[in-house]
Amino acid sequence: MKVISIIVPCFNEEEVLPIYYNAMLEVRKEISEATIELIFVDDGSKDGTLELLKQFHEKDDNCQFLSFSRNFGKEAAIYAGLQHAKGDYVGLMDVDLQDPPEMLIQMYHILEEGEYDCVGTRRTDRKGEPIIRSFFSDCFYKFINKISDVKIVSGARDYRLMTRRMADAVLQISEKERFSKGIFEWVGFETKWLEYHNTERVAGETKWSFNKLLMYSLQGITCFSVSPLYLASGIGTLFCGISFLFLVFILVRTMVWGDATPGWPSLVCIILLISGIQLLCLGIIGQYLSKTYLETKDRPLYLLKEDSQGESVR
Numbered sequence: 218m219k220v221i222s223i224i225v226p227c228f229n230e231e232e233v234l235p236i237y238y239n240a241m242l243e244v245r246k247e248i249s250e251a252t253i254e255l256i257f258v259d260d261g262s263k264d265g266t267l268e269l270l271k272q273f274h275e276k277d278d279n280c281q282f283l284s285f286s287r288n289f290g291k292e293a294a295i296y297a298g299l300q301h302a303k304g305d306y307v308g309l310m311d312v313d314l315q316d317p318p319e320m321l322i323q324m325y326h327i328l329e330e331g332e333y334d335c336v337g338t339r340r341t342d343r344k345g346e347p348i349i350r351s352f353f354s355d356c357f358y359k360f361i362n363k364i365s366d367v368k369i370v371s372g373a374r375d376y377r378l379m380t381r382r383m384a385d386a387v388l389q390i391s392e393k394e395r396f397s398k399g400i401f402e403w404v405g406f407e408t409k410w411l412e413y414h415n416t417e418r419v420a421g422e423t424k425w426s427f428n429k430l431l432m433y434s435l436q437g438i439t440c441f442s443v444s445p446l447y448l449a450s451g452i453g454t455l456f457c458g459i460s461f462l463f464l465v466f467i468l469v470r471t472m473v474w475g476d477a478t479p480g481w482p483s484l485v486c487i488i489l490l491i492s493g494i495q496l497l498c499l500g501i502i503g504q505y506l507s508k509t510y511l512e513t514k515d516r517p518l519y520l521l522k523e524d525s526q527g528e529s530v531r
């Protein structure tokens with residue numbers, strides 16, 4: 218019998234967990250020819266999430282959990298889940314039912330046909346989401362697809378089911394600063410995309426503030442493209458050239474017409490502009506430098522407090 222491991226990151230999700238669990242019971246009935254194993258990753262929740270997960274594990278052998286010592290973020294939770302998933306197929310899913318559980322049945326059947334290594338999902342709309350969030354999200358996908366070799370499908374979700382060999386490939390990428398959507402594309406393999414309309418969270422609140430999302434998109438850009446570094450040198454060169462031409466112009470003007478004392482406002486403007494651009498370039502370089510710094514420190518991506526196997530710290 219084939220085993221499907223589904224990784225479910227949870228951060229303060231006590232409200233929605235029982236609803237999710239019941240919905241998954243239905244899916245399990247539909248895919249009776251395979252065993253669906255749920256691997257919940259408690260990402261340092263402060264509410265009753267861990268207690269609920271322990272209860273699920275007690276009554277259900279196919280319900281495992283890992284619990285982090287603090288909040289390490291969804292990316293770390295996905296990685297931890299992947300490391301622990303032993304199934305023939307490995308899936309990722311949010312707990313808030315924004316990823317329709319019944320789609321798993323279709324995903325499973327597509328993978329069983331053997332033509333694809335991954336079935337991904339993408340939202341065709343963002344109904345119910347703040348307009349400003351959708352706008353920035355669209356801009357992000359357009360920008361990253363322009364400057365990076367890795368193409369990310371617009372509206373792509375983390376919700377997907379993949380074969381063992383693709384999951385192993387993803388696991389080989391052990392970088393600390395992770396951007397899974399990019400990693401899934403980077404490893405290659407044939408992916409079939411299923412589309413669906415956005416659904417709102419059944420309970421609880423989103424754990425992603427605007428700021429957190431902004432930081433995550435910057436991470437996406439710097440993890441998968443070095444073009445911003447070229448951009449920095451490009452802008453730098455351009456402005457060096459302009460400054461040089463300006464210098465020549467001022468020299469010639471002073472020699473021909475004498476020293477014009479007024480003109481300091483333009484000077485101040487130029488200094489401000491150029492120093493602003495220098496700071497921008499330094500900032501871009503700093504971003505990449507900080508990434509290198511974090512990778513060389515080689516800290517673990519997450520630390521376990523406990524898990525359903527009874528191991529304490531990894």
Ligand code: UDP
Nearest residue numbers: 226227228260290291294311312423424425
């Ligand atoms: N999540 C997590 N750690 C975090 C933030 C979120 O494990 O630091 C989980 C969360 O419990 C949920 C999934 O990631 O299962 C998606 O989060 P959410 O629904 O809040 O994001 P949104 O759908 O609003 O993008």
Ligand code: MG
Nearest residue numbers: 311313315418
């Ligand atoms: Mg959600």
